[in-house]
Amino acid sequence: MNGFKNIVSGILLLLVSGFSSVIAQTTTTVKGTVTDSRTGAPLPFVNVFIPGTSIGTGTDADGKYQLEVSITRDSIRFAYMGYKNITRKINPGVVQTINIQLESTAKTLNEIVIKKKKERYRNKDNPAVELIRLVIENRDKNRMTHYDYAQYNQYEKLEFALSNLSEKISNGRLTRKYKFIFENQDTTKFAGKSILPIYLEEKLADVYYRRDPEKKKTIVTGDKKVSFENFIDNRGLSQYLNHIYQDVDIYDNQMMLFTNQFLSPIANSAPTFYKFYIADTIVAPDSTRLIKLEFYPRNKSDLLLEGELFITLDGNYAVQKADMTANKEINLNWVRDFHLYFDFEKTPDGRYYTNKQTLMADFGIFKGSSGIYGERTVSIKDMAINQPKPAEFYNGASVVEDEKTVQHGEDFWVQNRHDSLSTAESKVYSNIDSLQHMKSFKRTADLLTLLLAGYKQAGPYFEIGPVNTFYSFNPVEGFRPRLGGRSTPRLSKSIYVEGYGAYGLKDEKWKYYFGGAYAFNHKSIYDWPVVALKANYQHETKIPGQELQFVQEDNFLLSFKRGNNDKWLYNKIFNLTFIQEFTNHFSYQVGFKHWIQTPAGSLAYYKGTEPNTPVTELTTAEFSTELRWAPNEKFYQGKSFRIPLPNKYPIFTLRGIAGVKGIANSQYNYQNLTLNVYKMCYLGVLGFSEVVLEGGNIFGSHLPYPLLTIHRANQTYAYQLESYNLMNFLEFVSDHYIGLNIDHNFNGFIFNKVPLLKKLKWREVLAGKIIYGGLRQENNPANNPDLIQFSKYTDGSSFTYTLGREPYIEGSVGISNIFKLVRVDLVRRFTYLDNPGVSNWGIRTRVRFDF
Known part of the structure; x- marks a missing residue:
């Protein structure tokens, strides 16, 4: 979020x-x-x-x-x-x-009989269905992948604009000083709407395709975009907008539109989900005979399309033109209306390729109100087939872009654009640049950055934040004020520093953090691909087994937790890490960590059968390696975070840790190996599943349980995908385990068929989590009094256990898309119900932006 x-x-x-x-x-x-x-x-x-x-x-x-x-x-x-x-x-x-x-x-033409829609619809003996089946049968040979080699020049244009601005807005007292912006409205691009361009991005590239082994190589020759670099991460903004407007291929079974999958009207199963009608026969300007085919969803509430296809009658049964949108009754957020157009052109061998596609959408909350208009156009020219390049040409990165060679002046774009810009589009670059130099706009944007991003500029080189961590509380520290900040790229693109200080009013202890990084490629350390050395030192509290995604641990909202929450650690951690990312989205990290942990709150470390042999602290020194491969990954990144944008490709992460005794008072030798696989599985009209498979093993004997795997628990009221939402902190410890989490969103497939729920646009979700694990005899403190024993409540009962008798299992059913943002789950725990202090049922919420 x-x-x-x-x-x-x-x-x-x-x-x-x-x-x-x-x-x-x-x-x-x-x-x-x-x-x-x-x-x-x-x-x-x-x-x-x-x-x-x-x-x-x-x-x-x-x-x-x-x-x-x-x-x-x-x-x-x-x-x-x-x-x-x-x-x-x-x-x-x-x-x-x-x-x-x-x-x-x-x-x-008059030789085709038009099927009237008033007749009872059926697939049998329906000439429209017979025609679409011929299109499906010939689909593969009409794709670019039919050729051994293909190459072409590609132009992309992505535009966002404010739509339907009223005169009160354009002529308002607060907007008069920005009059030059509002005078740039366009009333010709989209019939019935006036649009005010605020973002424009253009890209030119030469694209080369090889079928065997399959490889698509894109060499970017020009890249130009409106820059908001003074306020947000411009590349991250571009990545996110392109994630919403992804490449679309009508010949794919599923087409990704606004992060949702729509079944293509020429998919294998299209006759099962769509109704087809022959509407007309025409002759194209090049004398090609075409059949105009209309298609509609059988169920208007399913995530399906409707529109027109123009099919060739030259024996190829190819799509020559397409115009499609979605029924107004589908469960789609924020998108009030959209149209997707395809145009195709003949190749030298008489087949067809997509030479232009345009996706136009009107985003907004209420019908008829002001909103945001978005448009992406991709055009292709100079198509050449079966002209191979040398084999070594296809090696290396799939996308090659040199920032020093893709920045060009307007003369370059005038000569190389496939289509000229409209008058309004041509002014957007200079208008937005002028806007950002106005002092009043800078002040307003600075305030927005504080409210939404959480940081406030403190001069040109530093900023203070994040705001949501300035105040929090917990049972160990009590009320905890904190103040911190970080450097900006204006200080240095190669060097980044950040830090904070916090104070617990209850424990009367200072906590602090200071870290820095150096980028060897002289970019921001969060600007992909990263090549950087990072070092930091932290004196801080932590809950064992709590791992958060994309949020600070002392976020104010996370101060509220269920159950007993007084088992904490005081940590003194020094980290040194080198990270290198490659353009094929493989990356590795090597690092060193020195960690001194001291129990706090009700947590105590002791040996023997009674707590009369206290262990005040544990000291370890670890060397680590992490290998990560995320093919075709895209992400939104800011100055200090990176959030992956889900796609259909898996993400593999392999981590290895070696603890070495004797380095800086380190007390133990051990090795830890874990593998995590994440996959987003798209199931068409049935929605999508997020699947996480993880396993790990710790090699070593006679190890204290704080150095073993403390399974991820969650005692907050927020639903977390990779944590166990009804497991207590420090409840389970293992030295080997394997777990599977599946979180499925039906995208309203069921609720859309229930009248009241359909109107609310709620969506149904279902999740299940299971983990098998165990603790070998040599690492079980019950078998060895020389090991640190599991901590206990004051009544003598333990609050830490091992997995062994059966797996830990929990599941949930929920409703998402409440107010288009909120998800609420009813979570049920199925095993280990006799453990003290556990909850068998729980309500968890999550805020997530989805289309």
Whole structure:
């Protein structure tokens, strides 16, 4: 969630001057149906708008529309790709019905019988289904992967803009000084809407494909984007926006749109989930005979598409053009409307390739209010097939981009863009640059950065934060004020320092941290790919077995915990780590850690059968190696964090630790090996699962239990994916284990079929966690009084156990997407129910941004 907040802080920088939605009073209502003048078939997705304004709407799947107008205008216009535009007079101030018949601009043929949609639909003996099955059968030979080699020049343009801004916003008292920004609105790009560009990104590349062994190599030749570098991580913002607008291939079974999978209308199982109708036959400008095919979801609430396909009749049965969107009834957050267009061009051997695709979307909370418009266009030209390069050419990174050679002036882009920019787009670079140099905007952006990112500038070189750690509390330290900060890239791109100080009012002890890093590639140490040496020293408290994802341990909200929470450690830790990341997303770390731990609170270390032989502290020295491979990984990263953006590829992490006795008073020899595999599994209309498989083994004997694996527990009220949400801190210890966590989100597949729940747009989730483990006899303190014994409650009962009789199992069912952000789970623990102080049931919540 921290990553999303930082993204929001960047995108909304232009909203801080008082942008708000203005709901107009209805004075004129126009409604009706738009049909094809020749066939009488209803036309979906027709743009219906008031000329010269940003007021508009679109027809639904049945060709129906309704438009409410609060200004005095006397005409309405209807526009649709492949048809002649029509303008009609309207009567202001009344409710009126205007039915429209649009005339096609394409030539028509008469030898195909059109199947009327009024007939009872079935797949059997349906010529539309027979046609789509021919498309599916010929799908592989119409893909680029059909060729042994292919190469082309690719241009990408990603744009975000504010949409439907009211005059009150544009001319408001707080926005007058930014008048030059608001004068750059575009009313021609998207019918019925006015848009104000605030972000633009362009990229040019030469792309080379080889089928065997398969490799796609992209050499970036130009890269240009609007920069918010003074306020947020620009590369991270770009990564996140491109994650929302991923590459889409209609020939894939599943198409990723806004981080959700949609079943392609030409997927293998498409006839099971879609209805197909032959709507028309036409002749394209190049004399190619085409069939216009309409498709609709059988169940309007499933995560499916609807639209039109134009299929060639030259024996290839290829898609020549496509226009698609989603039914308004699907469970999709924040996206009010979107359209996906594909255009295809013939290759020299007579087949087709995608030469242009455009995804346009209108994001917002309420219908008709101001929002954000996003558009991504990818175009291809200079296609060449079966012209191989030398084998060594395909070696190395999949994407090659040299920051020193991809930055070009405007002359380069004028000559090499596949399409020219609109007037509004061409001004966005200079306008945003001018905006960021205005003192009033800097002050407002600085305030937003504090509220959303948690840091406040303290001069050009340092910033104070994070705010959510300034105040927290726990049973050992009591109230705990903290103050810290970090350097900015303006101080040095190669050197990064951070630190903080905290004080416990109850234990009356200071805690502190100081760390730094040096980047050998002279970039930010969080700018991928990292090559850096990091060192830090920390004197701090910690809960054994608590591991958090992407948040600070002394976050104020994590101060609230269930059950007994007074088993803590005082740690003195020195870390030295070298990390190197490679462009193929393989990375390694080697490090040294010196750790002195002292029990605190009710936690005590002692030997023997009675606590009369106390152990005041444990000292270890560890050498470690971590190997990580995350193919095709993308992530959003800020100045001090990195949040992976899930995709279909697995992530492998192998860690090895060797404790060495005798170094700086280290007391033990041991080795620890763990393997973690994370995989996001997409299941189409059934949703997606996050799967984590982890196993580990500690080699060594007669080891104290604090050096063994203390399984990840969770006594907060937040739901955590890789922790056991009803396990108490320090409850289970093992020296070998294997665990499996599965968290499945149905994406509303079930709830969308229940009327009330469908309206709420809730989504159902199901999770299960299981872990097998154990403790070898030589490491079990029950068999050896010379080992540190498991700590006990005051009544003599133990609060630490081993796994052995049976696995630990817990599961949960929940509802997500409450208010589009909140997830609530009912968690059930199934094993080890007799352990003292455990909860068999629990309610956990999680905040997560999803489309």
